[in-house]
Amino acid sequence: MPPPRPRQSTPENSSAISRGPRRFDLIAFDWDGTLFDSTQIIVRCIQRAVVDVGGARPTDKAAAYVIGLGLMQALAHAAPDVPQEKYRELGARYRHHYIAQQNELSLFEGVLPLLGELKARQHWLAVATGKSRRGLDDVLDTVQLKGMFDGSRTADETASKPHPLMLQELMREFGTVPERTLMIGDTTHDLQMAVNAGCAAVGVSYGAHESADFDALKPLFVAHSVRDLHAWLLENA
Numbered sequence: 001m002p003p004p005r006p007r008q009s010t011p012e013n014s015s016a017i018s019r020g021p022r023r024f025d026l027i028a029f030d031w032d033g034t035l036f037d038s039t040q041i042i043v044r045c046i047q048r049a050v051v052d053v054g055g056a057r058p059t060d061k062a063a064a065y066v067i068g069l070g071l072m073q074a075l076a077h078a079a080p081d082v083p084q085e086k087y088r089e090l091g092a093r094y095r096h097h098y099i100a101q102q103n104e105l106s107l108f109e110g111v112l113p114l115l116g117e118l119k120a121r122q123h124w125l126a127v128a129t130g131k132s133r134r135g136l137d138d139v140l141d142t143v144q145l146k147g148m149f150d151g152s153r154t155a156d157e158t159a160s161k162p163h164p165l166m167l168q169e170l171m172r173e174f175g176t177v178p179e180r181t182l183m184i185g186d187t188t189h190d191l192q193m194a195v196n197a198g199c200a201a202v203g204v205s206y207g208a209h210e211s212a213d214f215d216a217l218k219p220l221f222v223a224h225s226v227r228d229l230h231a232w233l234l235e236n237a
Helices: 039-052 060-065 071-078 084-104 111-120 133-140 165-174 188-197 211-217 226-236
Strands: 026-029 124-129 151-154 181-185 200-204 221-223
Touching: 026 165, 039 060, 039 071, 039 084, 060 071, 071 084, 111 124, 111 226, 124 133, 124 165, 133 151, 151 165, 165 181, 165 188, 181 188, 188 200, 188 211, 200 211, 200 226, 221 226
Parallel strands: 026 124, 026 181, 124 151, 181 200, 200 221
Antiparallel strands: none
């Protein structure tokens, strides 16, 4: 059974943080580069992994472009000169470098207050990410995030972005529809997934992709900081 549908704000249950009527019941966030300040470390890990297996070092732009895709799809795209028989080793080298640096990663400043206020407004919050289930669970199991999200989907259990399956499964889980679902992400893969699922999207420019890349996908808004995102969501979501 899906969880109860969020209540619409009324004079009896609204609060100071509920600035406008709720437009979206389900808000799905990408993880890396949207909530988690991990873009530069992921870029370095991709570059080092490719070099480790004998490939040409991808440029920063090429490595950043694949963030948000499933791991093996991303690595294959970033390292077109690496033969397929080396993909397993390539993935292992990426995980080696990422684990060595994961203690340097953190949520962007302002993310926790943003999520807390959206929860208080009774939105369902979800994560739709190219991370693996194991990788996502590791970060969601921290004290500060435990119980914050109502659902999540990862690329290794559904389909990699921009295929819409992650959002479609989340909408079915919560019994909502595309018109009441918002996807927020830092890459064109996130925004294209929203388009493919018939959902609205918001882009953030402080992650992996340039904001100009978002124009053709017509997001409702492009936030240049978590503060911008916070203000827009409270007024418009």
